[in-house]
Amino acid sequence: MKEGIHPEYKEITVVLSDGTEFTTRSTMDPSNGVYKSEVDSKNHPFYTDNMKLQKKADRIDRFNKRYGKDN
Secondary structure, eight states: OOTTSSOOOEEEEEEOTTSOEEEEEESOOOTTSEEEOSOOTTTOHHHHSHHHHHHHHHHHHHHHHHTTOOO
């Protein structure tokens, strides 16, 4: 590796939205060494199947708007 061109690679603690913590190494620079994630696989709609319900509701709304159905 070339000297002086790579970012510093250090340990950080990642705190997920449910409070779970783990330590990893990263080039990111959080101010206190802790990165707090707001979105993870436990609350993101893609993983919780809420996205499927949202897409279905959107399709129903588009159908009703297109064909004049108003429920």
